[in-house]
Amino acid sequence: MDDGVKRIIQDPLIPEMFHRVEKLEQFLHLARTRTYAKGTIILAQGMEFDEIIYVQQGCLAVSMGADDGHQKFLFHIGEGSIGLSTFLGEYHEIQIHAVKNSTVSFFKVEQILTIFREDEKVIFDILQNLLTKVYYFMGQARDLNFYRPSSRVFRLLYNLCINEGEQVGDHYEINFSLTQKTIGEITGTHYVTVCKLFQMLDRQGIVKKGKDKMVVYDLERLKSLINEIIEY
DNA sequence: GCATTAAGGATAT
DNA sequence: ATATCCTTAATGC
Numbered sequence: 001m002d003d004g005v006k007r008i009i010q011d012p013l014i015p016e017m018f019h020r021v022e023k024l025e026q027f028l029h030l031a032r033t034r035t036y037a038k039g040t041i042i043l044a045q046g047m048e049f050d051e052i053i054y055v056q057q058g059c060l061a062v063s064m065g066a067d068d069g070h071q072k073f074l075f076h077i078g079e080g081s082i083g084l085s086t087f088l089g090e091y092h093e094i095q096i097h098a099v100k101n102s103t104v105s106f107f108k109v110e111q112i113l114t115i116f117r118e119d120e121k122v123i124f125d126i127l128q129n130l131l132t133k134v135y136y137f138m139g140q141a142r143d144l145n146f147y148r149p150s151s152r153v154f155r156l157l158y159n160l161c162i163n164e165g166e167q168v169g170d171h172y173e174i175n176f177s178l179t180q181k182t183i184g185e186i187t188g189t190h191y192v193t194v195c196k197l198f199q200m201l202d203r204q205g206i207v208k209k210g211k212d213k214m215v216v217y218d219l220e221r222l223k224s225l226i227n228e229i230i231e232y
Numbered sequence: 233g234c235a236t237t238a239a240g241g242a243t244a245t
Numbered sequence: 246a247t248a249t250c251c252t253t254a255a256t257g258c
Contacts, residue, residue, distance in 0.1 A: 149234065181250065190235050195251060211243090232233070235258085242251070 012136050013159050014178070014186055016059070016076030019129040023122050024054045024082070024107070027115045031105035036098040043084070043096040051106040052126075053083040058102025065093045073185040075133065082129055140188075149189035150230045153197050156187055157207060158223055161216045172216040177209060196232055 012018055031054065036042055043049055045065050053060070055077050062083060063071040076099065077083040087109075088094065107115070116123050143152050165172035180198060184191040201207040206218045206225070216222060 179250065191251085192236080192253090193234060195253090196234095199252085230233075233258105236256085238253105238255090240252085242249105244249070245247090 011139060012132055013156065013163060015074065015133075015136055016078050016081075018075070018077075018081055018132045018136070019125065020080035021054065021082050021122065021125040021129055022080045023119060023125055024105075024115070025056075025080075027107075027111075027118075028054075028056070028105055030111040030114065031107045033103060033105045035101070035103045038098055038101050041095065041097045042104070043094060045093050045095050046090050047088075048090050049084060049088040049092075051084075051108055052112055053077065053096070054105045054107065055079055055081055055083070056103045056105060058098060058100040058104070060096050060102060060104065061099045063095050063097075065095060071095060075136070082126065144188060147226075149187065149193055150197055151226050152187040153183060153189055153194055154222060154226045156183065157201075157214075157216070158219070158226065160214075161219060161222070165216060170217075172219060174214040174216070175212075177212050177214050197230070200230065 032051075033056070036058075042053075042060065057079055059079070060077040060083065062074045062077065064074055065071055077096075083096065084094070143155070147155065160174055161172050164176075165174050178186075180194040181191050183189075184194045187194075198207070198209055201222075202209070204218075204221070206221050207214060207216050
């Protein structure tokens with residue numbers, strides 16, 4: 001095996017940075033390409049689907065419907081990433097909609113096979129993309145079983161700080177911010193609960209969340225909060 | 233401990 | 246100007 005196919009699976013902290021398959025960029029002429037306005041539903045529940053989605057620009061969200069009409073957010077498909085490499089019949093409950101204005105390409109099976117023949121490394125890229133998703137959702141399954149909602153939120157913040165945080169003096173800065181709403185979606189906790197938790201963190205000076213920056217003032221305290229019972 | 237609902241205020245586009 | 250996000254309180258499991 002040459003180095004081109006030797007890779008490491010790293011766990012994505014948030015479900016939108018799965019392995020990119022940018023090699024598909026060279027094969028866009030084989031695909032059907034469309035643009036979607038923000039909010040458009042690309043794949044509705046129960047719609048047959050046998051293509052691979054590649055997002056050139058923008059961002060899509062994949063969610064799964066529940067009996068009561070609720071949609072459980074699953075993951076984002078960002079630029080350079082792919083979606084639904086599995087082929088759905090008409091009895092699935094997946095929905096995909098555009099989060100931003102997006103241009104996305106659709107590859108049919110035969111086209112994908114052609115690409116595989118021309119550049120077999122694309123196979124590994126697609127496998128890698130799928131495996132990071134599988135690994136991510138294995139982690140989700142564990143978290144939902146073993147941690148309470150408050151723990152899941154704190155764990156996410158802690159991991160973000162460890163992995164993306166930049167130490168500045170005595171504190172850490174995370175140079176992007178998630179909305180409380182998306183933190184709720186990712187961790188499976190209600191957004192009102194997320195709000196209360198951030199209030200607590202703010203009041204105790206542990207974490208302050210800004211518009212496009214989060215700073216962690218007390219990483220050890222944040223870590224210990226993961227295993228504490230929170231009073232609301 | 234947390235979800236849910238509702239309702240009003242705050243920001244983003 | 247309108248949609249989206251955040252806050253707060255009340256209630257229920």
